[in-house]
Amino acid sequence: MATHDWLTVRRGDAPLIIGLPHTGTDIPDDILATMVSPWRSRKDADWWVDRLYAFAEKMDATLVRTGISRSVIDVNRDPSGVSLYPGMTTTGLCPTETFDGEPLYLEGREPDEAEIARRREIWFTPYHDALSAELDRLAADGPVVLYDAHSIRSVVPRLFEGELPQFNIGDNDGATCAPALTAAVEAACAVSGLSHVVNGRFKGGWTTRHYGRRELGRHAIQMELADRGYMDDPTGPVDESNWPSAWSPERAADLQKTLSAVLTACLDFANAQRAAK
Known part of the structure; x- marks a missing residue:
């Protein structure tokens, strides 16, 4: 079980783990003091995703969540600093700008190599150990x-470019899980009638790529949702007046x-794989 107050591990016995690496908004005071604004530092969180998937506890899934903001350290990035999407715009292990290109830190206060290493030891490593x-x-x-x-x-x-599909499924071009799992997830999304894509702009972050070992029976898949499916999602500029919109269970x-x-498709796949052993 988790031994850090910022790390939550809800253990289940079903063969399904849900990683929640970007739902945190906690920023230590000493780090926040080096940043441009509290709102900007939390702007790119995966808002309300932990609440969105809270029902998974009833499925006996295991959920692993960090409460630390991705602007402090992004636990879904390669710890070596290598880009997941070479040649494309993305944010790094300890981001220095928002998705929109705005600076996160006051001039000259960006984390140096020693500070990045400190953050890795305090937050990145324990999350991945769990x-x-x-x-x-x-x-x-x-x-x-x-x-x-x-x-x-x-x-x-x-x-x-344009508007992101509602469901963005990533298995790093088939490398991180069996094709049958991806197909099952895609089929479940298709039934909704909402837009979906497999290995589009988002093919899976470091977590999916690092742990996905299909030959060992460890199948990893990423789901990137467009926020509009569960919250009011501005299509134009965002500011403190319109972002984030409030959590609504009805919405x-x-x-x-x-x-x-x-x-359910993920569980059915895993259970079928176990039965075939």
């Missing part, structure tokens, strides 16, 4: 699915039905 431990625990009984849960604004011109209910079908 995630790895849960994978080991569940994989001891057979194949397991790691589902990395994300969301982003529907329109972010600096990162992608999220329809999307949760599809996400329940998606997670």
Whole structure:
């Protein structure tokens, strides 16, 4: 179980782990003092995704969540600093700007190599130690699915053109899980009638790519949601007056039905894999 107040591990016995790497908004005071503004520092969180998937506890899934803001350290980035999307605009391990290109830090206060290393030790490593431990625990009984849960604004011109599909499924071009899992997740999304894509702009972050070992029965898949499916999502400029919009269970209910079908497809896949052993 988690031993840090910023790290939450909800253990289940089903062969499904849900990673929640970007739902945190906690920023230590000493780091916040070096930043331009509290709102900007939390702007790019995966807003309300932990609440969106809270129903997964009833499915006996394991959920691993960090409460630390991605602007402090992004636990879904390569710890070496190598870009996940070479040649494309993206944010780094310790981001220095928002998705829209705005500076996060006051001039001259950006984290240096020593500070980045400190943050890795305090937050990045314990998060992945916990995630790895849960994978080991569940994989001891057979194949397991790691589902990395994300969301982003529907329109972010600096990162992608136009409006993002509602469901963005990533398996790093088939490398991180069996094709049957991706197909099952895609089919569950298609039933909703909402737009979806496989390995579009988002093919899976470091978590998916690092832990996805299909030959070992460890199948990892990422879901990047467009926020508009469960919250009011401005298509133009965002500021403190319109972002983030409030969490509404009623607003999220329809999307949760599809996400329940998606997670059920993940469980059905894992259980079928176990039965075949």
